[in-house]
Amino acid sequence: MTEIEGIDPRATPVGTICLDCEAVKGWWLHLRRCAQCAHIGCCDSSPAKHASAHFAETGHPVVQSFEPDETWFWNYRDRKRFFGPKLAEPRSRPLHQPSPGPADRVPDNWRDLTDPH
Numbered sequence: 001m002t003e004i005e006g007i008d009p010r011a012t013p014v015g016t017i018c019l020d021c022e023a024v025k026g027w028w029l030h031l032r033r034c035a036q037c038a039h040i041g042c043c044d045s046s047p048a049k050h051a052s053a054h055f056a057e058t059g060h061p062v063v064q065s066f067e068p069d070e071t072w073f074w075n076y077r078d079r080k081r082f083f084g085p086k087l088a089e090p091r092s093r094p095l096h097q098p099s100p101g102p103a104d105r106v107p108d109n110w111r112d113l114t115d116p117h
């Protein structure tokens with residue numbers, strides 16, 4: 001298999017939620033997984049955009065969607081979507097884990113607070 005910069009298929013996520021949101025009792029819309037270190041962060045439509053923040057902090061340039069049935073990758077540097085190798089499991093949040101989440105912290109007006117793109 002060809003090595004792609006920013007992707008380590010062996011890195012394993014430590015959980016299936018955005019721990020950065022958890023730390024500040026926030027909430028998220030969708031989840032993204034860093035393809036290099038398997039950090040799970042929330043997407044750019046989420047209030048805190050922790051996946052982008054992880055890229056800004058670490059320089060890890062590639063994420064894969066962590067939503068069920070979504071397998072695309074995104075490269076922050078060249079802003080391109082692509083398809084790549086199979087990463088270590090889990091490859092998405094469990095189906096029973098709600099999106100937006102976590103259920104007890106999502107405000108009723110979450111649709112007004114997310115910015116679709």
Ligand SMILES: [Zn+2]
Pocket residue numbers: 018019020021022026027028041042046048049050051
């Ligand atoms: Zn977050």
Ligand SMILES: [Zn+2]
Pocket residue numbers: 034035036037038039054058060
């Ligand atoms: Zn990372």
